[in-house]
Amino acid sequence: MGLFSSRNALIGMALMVVGTLAMLPSLLPGATQVMSYALVFGAAALTYGTWLVGTSEEGRPV
Template identity: 70%
Template sequence: MGLLTSRKALIGLVLMVVGTLGIIPGALPGSAQTMTYALVPAAAALTLGTWLVGTSEGGRPV
């Protein structure tokens, strides 16, 4: 099964993109305090997306 044919992998890829885009504003120098609060859900989305992609195929996750 390919990476783009698995629903679990596609959801993981979307979460990884959303998490990465969510981290960028909070990581910039001089960002507002409210943007630093957005780092926690963005990091959680990135972590969950990475886990979904890693476990979407059969066998041992790398």
């Protein structure tokens, strides 16, 4: 069973991409407070996506 055949792995990879992209605007020099709140959403999406990918296969999660 490959990584791309698992529904949880695909959702996890999508969340990892969305989480990473959500963090990028807050790195700009003129970032506002609202952009800083995107860090919380981005970190949560990245963490949950990583967990989904890590637990999508049988065996011990890495």
